[in-house]
Amino acid sequence: MTLTTTASPAAAPPGTAGASAETRGLWLGLLGVAIFALTLPMTRLAVGSPEAPQMGAVFIAMGRAVVAGLLSAALLLVRRAPLPQRADWLPLAVTAGGVVFGFPLLTSLAMRHVQAVHASVIVGLLPLATAAVGALLHRQRPSAGFWLCATAGTALVVAFAVLRSGSAGLALHPADLLLMAAMLCAAVGYGFGAQLSQRMRADAVICWALVIALPLSVPLAALSWPRSPLPGTAWGAFAYVSVGSMWLGFFAWYRGLALGGTVRVSQMQLVQPFLGMLAAVPLLGEKLDAVSIGFGLAVLATVALGRRMPVRSRPEPPAERRTAAP
Numbered sequence: 611m612t613l614t615t616t617a618s619p620a621a622a623p624p625g626t627a628g629a630s631a632e633t634r635g636l637w638l639g640l641l642g643v644a645i646f647a648l649t650l651p652m653t654r655l656a657v658g659s660p661e662a663p664q665m666g667a668v669f670i671a672m673g674r675a676v677v678a679g680l681l682s683a684a685l686l687l688v689r690r691a692p693l694p695q696r697a698d699w700l701p702l703a704v705t706a707g708g709v710v711f712g713f714p715l716l717t718s719l720a721m722r723h724v725q726a727v728h729a730s731v732i733v734g735l736l737p738l739a740t741a742a743v744g745a746l747l748h749r750q751r752p753s754a755g756f757w758l759c760a761t762a763g764t765a766l767v768v769a770f771a772v773l774r775s776g777s778a779g780l781a782l783h784p785a786d787l788l789l790m791a792a793m794l795c796a797a798v799g800y801g802f803g804a805q806l807s808q809r810m811r812a813d814a815v816i817c818w819a820l821v822i823a824l825p826l827s828v829p830l831a832a833l834s835w836p837r838s839p840l841p842g843t844a845w846g847a848f849a850y851v852s853v854g855s856m857w858l859g860f861f862a863w864y865r866g867l868a869l870g871g872t873v874r875v876s877q878m879q880l881v882q883p884f885l886g887m888l889a890a891v892p893l894l895g896e897k898l899d900a901v902s903i904g905f906g907l908a909v910l911a912t913v914a915l916g917r918r919m920p921v922r923s924r925p926e927p928p929a930e931r932r933t934a935a936p
Contacts (some may be wrong), residue, residue, distance in 0.1 A: 635870020639878040642863030647885030649855040650733070651726040651893045656847040657876035664844045667718035667836035670851065675710050675820060675827040682817035683824070691814055695896040698810065699822075701802045708799025711829070714856070716792035723785040727896050732789040734909035736768045737879040738916060740818055741792050743801035744872025751917065752873075759916030763909050770905040800876070803860070804867035812865035816857065849931035880910050 658664035665673075672721050685691075694702060721729060738760045745752050771786035799819075806815045866875045890896040 612846070615774035632870040632874065635866045635868070635875050636878060638862045639870060639875040640664055640719030640866075640881070642859050642861075642866055643878050643882045644885060645854050645859035645862070647882045648889050649851055650717065650721060650729045651890045652721070652847040652850045652855070654721045654726045654729075654890070654894055656844045656851070657718055657722045657845070659722060661753045664840055665836055665848065666834050668715065669831060669836060670848060671711075671714035671718045672831040672834065673822055673848065674696045674714060674852035675854045676831045677799050677849075678816075678856035679820035679827060681853070681857055682820040686814070686821065687818050691811075691817075694810065698806060701806050702815070702819050702822060705759060705799045705803045705806065705815065706823045708795040708797075709803065709816075709860070710793025710799075710819055710823045710856075713799065714851075716788045718796065720785040720788040720792065724783065724789070725896050726890035726894055727887045727898060727902050729789055730883040730890065731770050731803065731887060731902055731905050731909065732767055732786060733793065733879075734883045734906060734913070735764060735790065736793045737876050737913045738763050740800045740879065741873045741916070743797045744804060744867075744876060744878035747801045747805050748872060750873060756916050756919035759912045759919060763912035766905060766908050768913065770901075773901070800863070800867065801872060803864050804872040807868035812863075812868055813861040815864050816860035820832055820857070843893045878911060883909070888923040 653670065654671050656665045657667055717729070741756075742748075742752070742760060767790075771783065771790075803815050803819070810818075864880070869875075887898055887902065887906065891898055
């Protein structure tokens, strides 16, 4: 299955096709990020708080995977999509492990204990993590300056988490560790998904990842089904994270990564913490204080600076080169 992403040489001067593809990739990446930005506030709305719990963390994580998985199966059947190639099944499983199981489950567990504004700053770690995974998978060699910015951004995120943990001494809240682990899962899932999107339709990547997850997500969702009635707001939030965050957002996101490159397009996630914070104010009645804004801007600065650092490509051995199927 081949994706045509650039114009032919006769249709555009040399170099303009690549620039156009990168620009489209950045815009599609921004669209995906805008959809993802509501994930944490909506998850918080669905799971509630320790004092007033609503949906269980396992149900919201696995239930959303089931809804999106069934939609994916229907779409693949309507399109009569071919089965992935044998070499694609393992990357699809890794993608599913990161974005279907790891990220949703870990964030759902964490969001019952921290506010969405707080969690949105932790998400500031994701662009650097995604760029790092993408550089490894695409055989790129970031400069020392890139890694220096990555370290500085990580230190700021950890400092914010410690400051807001409410614990005596330098101790992280367990929810902060869950959120950081979720960022790693998402980065790995994004990286492998972007790699697959070079040779598969971008929407097919997330659809197949969701479908192969159904044998595990269906029983887990059934076992964790809510036992008591829930307000409509909880079900509305669940619908959003199922259809928007778990499905439609990835259509734009993986397509953007394929067109513009993982390392570059991943930086569009810079706006995600701020969009998440802004959404948490009207949705959850949370307050946006100066400390959260300050740390968010500082993380933004480190990642923006890291994006300007050179990233060199390593020569790929001829035996490892792959071309898209005709």
